[in-house]
Amino acid sequence: MADETPKPDELAQINHNPPWKGWMDTPAEIKKGIYCYAANPKSVEYTGLPNPRSWNPLDDDWKLPREWKKIVREGLKDRLDRFRSLKVFLDICVRCGACADKCHFFIGSGDPKNMPVLRAELLRSVYRGELTKAGQVLGRMAGGRKLTEDVLKEWWTYFFQCTECRRCSVFCPYGIDTAEITILARELLNLLGLNIDWIATPVANCTRTGNHLGIQPHAFKEMIEFFCDDIEEITGVKIEPSFNRKGAEILFITPSGDVFADPGTYTCMGYLMLFHELGLDYTWSTYASEGGNFGFFTSHEMMKRLNAKMYAEAKRLGVKYIIGGECGHMWRVINQYMDTMNGPADFLEVPVSPITGTRFEQAASTKMIHLVEFTADLIKHGKLKLDPSRNDNKIVTFHDSCNPARGMGFFEEPREVIRAACNHFHEMPPNTIREQTFCCGSGSGLNAGEDMELRMRGGFPRANAVKFVHERYGVNMLANICAIDRAALPPLMDYWVPGVDVTGVHELVANALIMEGEQKRETDLRGEELPHLEPEEGGPEGEEE
Ligand code: SF4
Numbered sequence: 405m406a407d408e409t410p411k412p413d414e415l416a417q418i419n420h421n422p423p424w425k426g427w428m429d430t431p432a433e434i435k436k437g438i439y440c441y442a443a444n445p446k447s448v449e450y451t452g453l454p455n456p457r458s459w460n461p462l463d464d465d466w467k468l469p470r471e472w473k474k475i476v477r478e479g480l481k482d483r484l485d486r487f488r489s490l491k492v493f494l495d496i497c498v499r500c501g502a503c504a505d506k507c508h509f510f511i512g513s514g515d516p517k518n519m520p521v522l523r524a525e526l527l528r529s530v531y532r533g534e535l536t537k538a539g540q541v542l543g544r545m546a547g548g549r550k551l552t553e554d555v556l557k558e559w560w561t562y563f564f565q566c567t568e569c570r571r572c573s574v575f576c577p578y579g580i581d582t583a584e585i586t587i588l589a590r591e592l593l594n595l596l597g598l599n600i601d602w603i604a605t606p607v608a609n610c611t612r613t614g615n616h617l618g619i620q621p622h623a624f625k626e627m628i629e630f631f632c633d634d635i636e637e638i639t640g641v642k643i644e645p646s647f648n649r650k651g652a653e654i655l656f657i658t659p660s661g662d663v664f665a666d667p668g669t670y671t672c673m674g675y676l677m678l679f680h681e682l683g684l685d686y687t688w689s690t691y692a693s694e695g696g697n698f699g700f701f702t703s704h705e706m707m708k709r710l711n712a713k714m715y716a717e718a719k720r721l722g723v724k725y726i727i728g729g730e731c732g733h734m735w736r737v738i739n740q741y742m743d744t745m746n747g748p749a750d751f752l753e754v755p756v757s758p759i760t761g762t763r764f765e766q767a768a769s770t771k772m773i774h775l776v777e778f779t780a781d782l783i784k785h786g787k788l789k790l791d792p793s794r795n796d797n798k799i800v801t802f803h804d805s806c807n808p809a810r811g812m813g814f815f816e817e818p819r820e821v822i823r824a825a826c827n828h829f830h831e832m833p834p835n836t837i838r839e840q841t842f843c844c845g846s847g848s849g850l851n852a853g854e855d856m857e858l859r860m861r862g863g864f865p866r867a868n869a870v871k872f873v874h875e876r877y878g879v880n881m882l883a884n885i886c887a888i889d890r891a892a893l894p895p896l897m898d899y900w901v902p903g904v905d906v907t908g909v910h911e912l913v914a915n916a917l918i919m920e921g922e923q924k925r926e927t928d929l930r931g932e933e934l935p936h937l938e939p940e941e942g943g944p945e946g947e948e949e
């Protein structure tokens with residue numbers, strides 16, 4: 405955590421009083437700890453995005469292209485023609501305010517421009533002022549304003565303070581999805597070379613090596629083999645996964661964060677153990693070595709490009725279908741956009757579990773299923789031997805990651821898996837979970853190191869709900885099914901709720917999994933001593949959800 409990040413007591417003093425001046429007269433303030441660094445020009449150039457150059461958001465001169473206003477105006481016009489949803493969302497807001505206090509960034513910062521209604525208005529006002537007759541003639545009276553450098557800087561500031569989480573849309577009586585407005589506003593900013601580095605460089609890496617971290621194929625393979633050695637030490641079971649194997653039934657793809665960053669690495673060990681135990685005919689790819697899609701935070705075109713490589717690899721290897729690991733935005737892309745971008749994937753087959761025979765009709769078009777739905781199906785059919793008491797030192801709650809939750813309506817399956825793998829599970833308050841879940845505060849590419857204050861502010865409502873179950877039930881483990889969450893939640897917990905650790909669901913499964921021929925386990929996957937091998941009578945006190 406950067407030294408200059410205010411302490412929690414200080415940060416919790418949030419002023420929700422609006423400023424005296426109107427919002428159009430209050431320019432954006434680009435502050436240290438709140439903004440992310442500008443995109444590295446090499447990354448911008450590598451991906452073929454416009455206007456690669458060094459620039460600094462704190463400078464007055466952002467080195468914009470000479471015709472920048474024309475580029476934005478025409479870009480907006482083009483998108484209004486292509487995306488009917490954008491036009492509808494810009495036209496129908498009645499400013500009822502139902503969304504106003506639903507954004508975690510507004511709750512955590514008190515900044516009115518983080519109210520979803522006002523965030524959308526930043527773009528809407530320019531649409532009115534530049535592209536509608538009423539706005540051109542009546543200006544402010546019709547809610548219109550002109551495009552200026554200050555306006556552009558305000559866009560950059562606030563569209564990179566939205567995690568595209570869609571919580572606000574749940575509360576809008578008209579279904580206005582401010583995340584979609586942010587997505588398209590970021591697309592416009594990218595036309596001018598105004599991306600942030602934590603997005604641009606992962607996108608360039610993914611284009612170059614197949615994953616966001618820029619891991620070369622041999623290093624990717626070595627890392628997974630290293631996990632296999634650890635698994636053998638803990639369980640006595642030797643696992644030998646295959647890589648780039650043509651003719652395998654299933655291609656497995658997960659976020660590279662699972663392969664290279666704790667605690668995702670333990671989740672990755674969980675995948676390996678589960679697949680071995682099932683005898684699954686699957687392979688890893690060292691080329692499509694990334695499930696996440698930071699193209700999604702850049703433009704539709706970039707999202708399509710990064711998504712396409714997973715399907716190209718499935719085709720090359722001749723697999724029947726794809727299983728995807730515990731990721732967030734990979735699933736939003738697959739469920740919401742894949743079909744009209746790269747699909748339908750007719751060269752693949754509808755996924756059928758080789759263990760239970762279940763046909764996953766929901767993936768009839770994408771041919772890709774989430775590992776948690778696959779595992780929930782195994783549990784439902786009694787196909788896994790689990791000893792949940794091995795997780796008895798963990799009192800677990802579940803954070804619904806925004807994308808699987810609101811992007812795919814994926815609520816029950818992770819809970820079914822956790823309940824089967826753990827004896828102690830407690831839900832956070834109802835208005836903070838499932839479709840109303842609060843974002844981790846670091847999604848959509850904001851998981852950088854330099855914007856820690858923003859992340860701690862944005863994650864405040866989530867942390868507050870964890871604090872509630874931590875104090876009430878002694879919850880010490882926050883489970884989730886998203887690699888960004890596994891990276892973003894540990895510092896959030898350390899900051900707001902020390903004593904709560906973070907885990908993927910398949911780490912819990914693998915701890916509980918009784919494997920064929922395993923030795924008596926002494927530790928869990930983190931090398932921590934197992935609490936006991938027999939369930940303790942009674943278990944800890946406190947109401948179970
Ligand atoms: S809830 Fe919907 S209609 Fe109401 S202010 Fe928000 S976006 Fe506009």
Ligand code: SF4
Pocket residue numbers: 506507508509518519520523565566567568569570571572573582583586
């Ligand atoms: S999508 Fe999420 S981050 Fe963006 S305005 Fe809505 S609630 Fe806030």
